[in-house]
Amino acid sequence: xxxxxxxxxxxxxxILEPFKEEDNKKEEDNKQIISEKIIAIVRDAxxxxxxxxxxxxxxxxxxxxxxxxxxxxxxxxxGSTNTATGILTNVLGLPSNQSIYNDSAxxxxxxxxxxxSGTQSFSLTLKNLNAPISNxxxxxxxxxxxxxxxxxxxxxxxxxxxxNISGNTITVSxxxxxxxxxxxxxxxSSTLTATPYNYLFSYDTFxxxxxxxxxxxxxxxxxxxxxx
Amino acid sequence: xxxxxxxxxxxxxLYIPKDNKGDINYQKxxxxxxxxxxxxxxxxxxxxxxxxSHSPTSNFIGLMLPLTWYHETGNSWTITNTSNSTxxxxxxxxxxxxxxxxxxxxxxxxxxxxxxxxxxxxxSNSYNAHNLNAPISNxxxxxxxxxxxxxTPTNIxxxxxxxxxxxxxxxxxxxxxxxxxxxxxxxxxLITEAAxxxxxxxxxxxxxxxxxYDVLSSPISVANGQSITIYYTFSVNA
Numbered sequence: 001x002x003x004x005x006x007x008x009x010x011x012x013x014x015i016l017e018p019f020k021e022e023d024n025k026k027e028e029d030n031k032q033i034i035s036e037k038i039i040a041i042v043r044d045a046x047x048x049x050x051x052x053x054x055x056x057x058x059x060x061x062x063x064x065x066x067x068x069x070x071x072x073x074x075x076x077x078x079g080s081t082n083t084a085t086g087i088l089t090n091v092l093g094l095p096s097n098q099s100i101y102n103d104s105a106x107x108x109x110x111x112x113x114x115x116x117s118g119t120q121s122f123s124l125t126l127k128n129l130n131a132p133i134s135n136x137x138x139x140x141x142x143x144x145x146x147x148x149x150x151x152x153x154x155x156x157x158x159x160x161x162x163x164n165i166s167g168n169t170i171t172v173s174x175x176x177x178x179x180x181x182x183x184x185x186x187x188x189s190s191t192l193t194a195t196p197y198n199y200l201f202s203y204d205t206f207x208x209x210x211x212x213x214x215x216x217x218x219x220x221x222x223x224x225x226x227x228x
Numbered sequence: 229x230x231x232x233x234x235x236x237x238x239x240x241x242l243y244i245p246k247d248n249k250g251d252i253n254y255q256k257x258x259x260x261x262x263x264x265x266x267x268x269x270x271x272x273x274x275x276x277x278x279x280x281s282h283s284p285t286s287n288f289i290g291l292m293l294p295l296t297w298y299h300e301t302g303n304s305w306t307i308t309n310t311s312n313s314t315x316x317x318x319x320x321x322x323x324x325x326x327x328x329x330x331x332x333x334x335x336x337x338x339x340x341x342x343x344x345x346x347x348x349x350x351x352s353n354s355y356n357a358h359n360l361n362a363p364i365s366n367x368x369x370x371x372x373x374x375x376x377x378x379x380t381p382t383n384i385x386x387x388x389x390x391x392x393x394x395x396x397x398x399x400x401x402x403x404x405x406x407x408x409x410x411x412x413x414x415x416x417x418l419i420t421e422a423a424x425x426x427x428x429x430x431x432x433x434x435x436x437x438x439x440x441y442d443v444l445s446s447p448i449s450v451a452n453g454q455s456i457t458i459y460y461t462f463s464v465n466a
Contacts, residue, residue, distance in 0.1 A: 007379070007394060007459070014276055015263045015394065015459050016387070036257060060257045060464040062384050062391040068462065069393060071291035071439050073380060074340035074416055075330050082331045082338070086382030087393060098332040104431070105334070106327035106423050108319035110295040122466050124391045149297040154355070156293065182295075184325035184423045185332060192423060194321035226284050226292075 036060070037223050038175060038204060045215030055207060057222060059122045063199035066091040067109060067179060075107060094197060098183050105185035111201065112147050113160040113220055116174035119205045126203050129176050137165045142212070155225040163217040173209040177202040177222050261461045262412060262442055269453035279445050281460065283354035287418075288439040290317055291328065310359040310415065310436045317420050317432075325423030329431065337431050339419040343378050344397040344458050347411040350443045357441045360411050368402040373450070375399055392463035400455040410447040412458060414440040 036057035118130030135144040142162040179201040187193040260281035290305030304318040319327040349361030366375040381393040421431035
């Protein structure tokens with residue numbers, strides 16, 4: 001049986017103590033497990049590159065950590081009952097037990113990039129961008145094209161292309177990786193339901209805002225690298 | 229809804245990092261660490277050890293790829309369990325649905341963490357590791373350690389600018405001889421399936437699956453009568 005026990009304070013203090021130089025004598029010990037970066041390439045109306053950015057991504061939220069708990073802790077709280085883990089219910093707000101018509105239920109997820117024109121301080125529980133830029137051709141909007149994801153060797157790259165046909169320059173100052181977790185099940189004999197639960201997995205502001213001129217376009221990438 | 233015409237040339241600008249493995253200067257947004265505490269038979273701490281954990285396995289990566297990747301590529305992911313048997317994983321929200329089983333009011337086949345497995349061997353390619361090189365089994369015989377119950381978190385703890393969860397397990401050496409631990413891994417009993425699964429016969433019981441693996445920088449010796457507690461900490465930092 002799996003149980004949750006209180007960790008002795010002296011152990012917890014040591015666990016949470018920052019790493020000291022002597023803890024990591026080998027170069028390998030200092031390798032990042034997961035590193036992240038953001039890339040932006042902006043083009044004018046003629047397709048000429050007018051701005052290129054690359055910066056380290058700094059800010060994963062607790063919701064991404066909770067997502068990572070699924071392949072580590074599993075979805076069931078322990079082997080003998082049919083309830084979800086505490087992290088899935090307490091942090092992500094998922095049901096402890098999904099009511100279904102028959103058969104079974106599964107969980108999976110997807111991600112997308114959201115751009116914004118505001119700024120805000122990061123917090124581990126942040127849920128939204130400060131001023132999201134919506135999809136469209138109206139004032140203050142950008143056209144979001146379908147998003148792509150590549151995986152190669154050790155990194156996941158999320159790619160978004162946008163264009164500006166709003167009539168005015170649009171300024172992008174914040175970027176987030178949105179996550180949607182789905183619980184998929186049969187809600188009737190003929191209806192497969194995928195209930196979405198939405199989160200902000202990462203949030204970053206650009207060191208200086210990115211301007212996309214009218215008629216221009218931009219590509220944004222969030223790259224998450226697993227060292228393996 | 230998408231409007232306007234697609235700007236397709238930007239896809240050619242896709243930037244592929246040449247070697248991110250060597251870049252240790254990135255902001256440490258995510259950290260995993262391994263903490264080991266050895267105690268004598270009276271419970272007195274005789275050694276503390278800590279190292280950064282490095283190694284999600286290929287199995288872990290497949291479970292962390294978003295739906296869009298599966299839909300765009302049409303690929304599935306091959307998951308290999310500790311017995312070297314393979315299963316195909318393809319999550320989807322259409323058709324019959326597909327993913328990791330979730331607790332529900334119908335058919336259940338529990339997907340849960342099994343243990344922190346310890347071993348006495350090592351292997352260099354942790355990404356492709358499917359089991360420990362030389363797992364130490366549970367028991368009090370020669371070369372064995374007694375595995376205590378696994379301790380799992382019920383929540384994520386936020387402490388200042390850090391959010392974390394911790395998994396831990398204690399092992400006692402009653403084998404009569406010193407045992408050396410040099411590798412550690414997290415084992416998940418993984419169940420993937422379609423939402424239309426009616427019974428165990430139609431679900432994919434991947435079974436015991438290595439999702440995280442580390443070789444200790446310095447092997448730890450556990451003398452007869454001593455116990456050792458291993459803590460895996462996963463955290464994100466503001």
